[in-house]
Amino acid sequence: MKYMLIMGIMLVFGISVSAMAADTPAAPAAPKAAAVVNGTEIPTKILDTEVGLEQQKMLYSGQQIGASQMPVFKKAILEKLIDRELLYQASEKEGIKVEDAKLEEQITQIKKQFPDEKTMEKSLADKGITLAEIRSQVKKSMAVEGLIKTKFEKDVTVDDAKADEFYKQNIEKFKKPESVKASHILAKCDKADAAGCKKAEEKIKDLRKKIAAGGDFAALAKANSDCPSKDQGGDLGEFGRGQMVKPFEDAAFAMKQGDLSQPVKTDFGWHLIKVTGKTAAGTVPYAEVKEQIKNMLKNKEVSAKIRAYLEDMKKDAKIERNQV
Template structure:
């Protein structure tokens, strides 16, 4: 039952939002943007009246309360994408950890990054930009040849031990960071400044990690780069679409290969220096379990049910309601006579869940309208209700699974807990390590 959120994966990019800003993040962001346009055009119009609760992935609906939510959802494991998107799941331990880990990194360089963005405006290209609207200035800069001094690729923002972070790199970092966190643009001047400061801090951290990673030998690096780039290319139907997506963020194939190289090297470094050495004892896992028993390991009562709905909303006339009830009673007789419940639901139910044989999936208390919930939870597994009236019409409910309230056993959760705590430990050690690198590094604002 207990599981870890995807964003806890120990890729460098997952530790600090878009810390490494791997090439995959750019490809995914561009792909998502491209896919969103046709999806928006073909999106189905919302139904005029709710008939039932939505079933994940299958589009089924059920008689759900308007304010119901997945209260019992636990964090889920898996590999992260390039960066965790902002989410409101306050129950998840990794999100609380993220709040703790972001602060020291951000505060350590807050003043420096603010000054860096201010000082960057001293470049010739920026001076010219003052004479025209901001949007036009940005577009004009992009249209400059790459060998032009006015191109963002040639505008210096920061030096980290002699390595350059350009305006182009900063702009890309901000773009990806905002896209991944679903922040709409344009931002206010103050918010834009904060975003640039955060992105510059992440780029600085990534550069310091890359410099340390360069000291390690990484077998078959070129082969891994080739495979990773091919994976990103596979997200597009044609080479032309892939190249166009790269152009939309002012990136070339060489840029993508370079970013991929950095990402792989940094993750290899983190694996060797931190992950491989992190150890969690059974005692530590047990302590976490006991301290968070109510929060993560309690399992609420739940049922899985199917239903046949004869729809008749509150606007229906008394005569229409009567006919709907009579139809439901006739269908109930067929069910009791031995006909297949799912087959009747597919043929007769007015709920979208009909296509799944009336299956509504698993739900807990407080998620369905009162009349439906009371009837469903009163049934034993395998039992079928009588005709149940709700504001949506008349239901025949069959409970297919029933889970009593309880708690997940420590032995079943131990490995997942240890994995989560290991990730937490590596996060803390990595943040501390980066802070030390920053203290000894030569970081020069332009």
């Protein structure tokens, strides 16, 4: 199970190529450590990059954290990092070991997120991060996963009867609204930059012509899109109403499966949308969701155990939280 408190290194440091390219607003000097947990520092740069990445992810789904919400937002993320550090310290006490070969496999996967070694080095340097720090954080995440598997997951089982009961008692949760599966290509621009947005529009129009003439959408998305989804050929997966910014949503839901949109303007720039699937509203059959329900109920029980364990740990832990 990938427990929510285990932040993969790509989340902790925000080191996807697209995230590294994003501008980081200037901020006043912050303390070196956002928190200290039993003598171990959680650097402010880790907190800041995690906050920035979470903001970026929310923006792409049409959500935004206002200035008044930021203190609470940062505090919540810091608490997750504190919980993660506590679980890592517990894994050390429990003697959880991380195999060097498996650790290097994960490091190799992270390196593959960059086009080449030089780009990776520059990206890390821009964030003030070293490869040694990345390796350390990956190792911690893997150790915490090991702790959860051995200490919390092994005795938790959910039978079919429990899953069936949950489905029947929560049938409304399985009524699925109309949804769309789509891919897109984004030409990013600042709405205040008229010239830049005109250039972005022309780029999307040109790409549309290429695709309409038989060009491969996924390949062109990988080569041209300014959205992180380019790594998946522009695939955004399935989404319902209210999950995307309105101009994008309106265009996607008005299209038929297989359609290619005209250029669509949003606050992010200009988009080219391809609808790859449409699902009508209805109730999802139990057989399709049985395993998901069982996993959800298991995760819920495991999470409750972890929360109780953390509450116990915090009674004796020495935790210093600096102003963030």
